[in-house]
Amino acid sequence: MPSAPIYLSPPDVGPAEEVAVLRALRSGWATPFGPEVDAFEQEVSQRVGVPYALALNSGTAALHLGLLCCGVRPADVVLVPTVTFVATANAVLYSGATPVFVDCDPATGNVDVELLGEVVADLRRAGRRIGAVMPVDMFGSCVDYDPLLALCREAELPVVEDSAEALGSTYRGRHAGSFGDAGVFSFSHNKMITTTGGGMLLSHDADLIARARHRANQARIPAQHHEHDQMGFNYRLSNVLAAIGRAQLSRLDEMTARRRRLREHYSKLFASVDGVEVLAENDPGSNCWLTVIVVDPQLTGWHAADLARHLAQADIETRPAWKPMHRQPLFAAAEARLTGAADQLFARGLTLPSGSSLDERQIDRLTGEIHGFVDQHA
Incomplete structure (x- = not known):
């Protein structure tokens, strides 16, 4: 009999996830919101040390909302590592902005911070508006954040941290996802933990997460009928999938x-x-x-x-x-x-x-x- 295939990074699920799914289904909350979503947000927030979190249906959705809620707008440029998954750059396009790619540090695959500084200076001299910088923690190794954050603070640039691959990673004792104005995790099928598909947006700014939550729910405002005050998105995470995420996070x-x-x-x-x-x-x-x-x-x-x-x-x-x-x-x-x-x-x-x-x-x-x-x- 031939041996079974060995895959790159398959989901690691078992009895704990089965119990969690049954718990969520039997609760009656087979919805895109509910107590499992609330608890998952709180548990990820506590794990990473960032006070506010929003569970979403993909890491890409989290990147998109992070950019929008950091003020990125059409005609902006956003600095993106050229070594990344396409979702990072696509989120820039969703926002109407234009990605400018920056090469990597050959020792880590992460963005070359010194080169990034040169690009920022050149774009500023050319009179172009930089909407945000998007570092990516490649393969689970954090970017060299001390010089990157110093650069962005001096240039007054928001940082949307793509930590899709880096849940549980640290940089000088601090968790990935905690460095930017917004931080993002992915819970796709092959990530550190999976909800089969999902993501999380985190921030130290309560207002940023509140605005992102509003837009993730089709920008619906309280009313007996459907009332919407801006363009929103259907980006919410299912309560059942959040239960899987909680079981995964515990492991x-x-x-x-x-x-x-x-x-x-x-x-x-x-x-x-x-x-x-x-x-x-x-x-x-x-x-x-x-x-x-x-x-x-x-x-x-x-x-x-x-x-x-x-x-x-x-x-x-x-x-x-x-x-x-x-x-x-x-x-x-x-x-x-x-x-x-x-x-x-x-x-x-x-x-x-x-x-x-x-x-x-x-x-x-x-x-x-x-x-x-x-x-x-x-």
């Missing part, structure tokens, strides 16, 4: 620990392979959402794509590091400040199976396939 530490052990396993596995590095290997605050190796083919004699093909033949899923936004057809004509680091990460990076649900047999199988490939190319 976050154990799931993070398993991902971290898997990253440490990869580090040992490749330690003797000249030309292979684990991205952000020494970041103690990372939640280790996904482990990315960076392959120098001049030293290894093989490319990241060669290992990917070998693993695919064994029904093991991998993925290149994020394709930069400036290389996407949608943004082919977009403005970007580049150093070549993102292009090199895409060419040389490979994301390996990193899910917390991987069992020992799967890890042994994965290890054996990698050993076999490396030995074959030694």
